[in-house]
Amino acid sequence: MSRPTPALDGAVEARAQLPEDAQVDFDRLVHGVLAGRQSALGPALRSQLPGTGGVRWLHAEGVSPTARPSVLTAAQWSSLYETWQATQRAPRAGGRSEGHGPRADSRHGHAPGAQAAPRWF
Numbered sequence: 509m510s511r512p513t514p515a516l517d518g519a520v521e522a523r524a525q526l527p528e529d530a531q532v533d534f535d536r537l538v539h540g541v542l543a544g545r546q547s548a549l550g551p552a553l554r555s556q557l558p559g560t561g562g563v564r565w566l567h568a569e570g571v572s573p574t575a576r577p578s579v580l581t582a583a584q585w586s587s588l589y590e591t592w593q594a595t596q597r598a599p600r601a602g603g604r605s606e607g608h609g610p611r612a613d614s615r616h617g618h619a620p621g622a623q624a625a626p627r628w629f
Contacts, residue, residue: 516542519577522585530589537592538585541577548574553588557595565591 519538526534541552550573553562566573569584580588 516578518580518582519585521582522589525582525586526589533593533596534589537589541588547576549577549580550574552577556592561591561595 516538519534523531523534523538537556540556541549545551549566549571550562553565556562557565563573565588569587571579571584
């Protein structure tokens with residue numbers, strides 16, 4: 509049996525403490541943090557927590573934004589997961605689960621409901 513890399517020991521320990529139905533979501537979070545091009549936590553969390561959520565979490569936990577994910581303890585992984593879960597359940601603008609609101613109707617190049625003024629000349 510192979511042992512996980514030391515970088516993931518905290519994550520593995522935190523995952524073991526979660527109920528079985530939450531482990532899939534936890535795995536998504538860990539993959540998102542570790543799969544980024546940047547090895548620092550600051551940029552990695554920017555893609556996982558909206559707005560300044562990643563910076564606020566790092567500050568609350570006393571972790572440097574330039575630290576690597578391997579420095580996170582099991583308690584910090586658990587805290588990150590709870591914060592991530594809270595942001596996943598937060599309502600989004602316009603009642604949409606994803607995206608940035610209504611989009612322009614590409615058929616006529618204007619926002620929905622808007623039309624260009626007709627040219628009579």
